Amino acid sequence: MAIEVGNVFEGRVTGVKPFGAFVALPEGRVGMVHISEVSNEFVQDINTVLHDGDAVKVQVINIAPDGKIALSIKRLLPPAPRQPRDGRPAGPRPGGFRNGQEGGRSGGRGAGRAPREGGRGPAREAAPRVWQPKAPARSDNLSFEDMMSRFKSQSEEKMADLDHETNNRRGGGYAPRSRRGR
Structure with missing residues (x-):
């Protein structure tokens, strides 16, 4: 199988550095999993999660023009359940409009629009947005x-x-x- 963005591979950790881990891929290639792509939870020290020789399942998330392969482990994990922040209600904030106005702003860009029902649209709750680098022109x-x-x-x-x-x-x-x- 060719190494392309989106493909999933079984690899072996060949080196662990403070910023990430290097993983051996098929065809003798090596990719790197940045510390931010290791787990859904915050990882302070990557050595607590990965060690040399560990077998890992990775997804290719980017291939740079110079041939460097960026990998992710956390994109293959189920999403972590979101918990409400301490001291804040989970629903929409009470008193979200100024001076008792129901429609938001009285003029400008938002004027004339009906308020969204339920606070946030379904697209935001379905999946978090993840930044993707733009392809060079x-x-x-x-x-x-x-x-x-x-x-x-x-x-x-x-x-x-x-x-x-x-x-x-x-x-x-x-x-x-x-x-x-x-």
């Missing part, structure tokens, strides 16, 4: 000038968005002297 053998042009246009878009957000904030925000009303 394909260059397709672009010339240096083409790459610079792409970078410049993306940069200008970001700056325009930032300028728009800054100038449209309540209270005026920053505006050059030539744009201010006198």
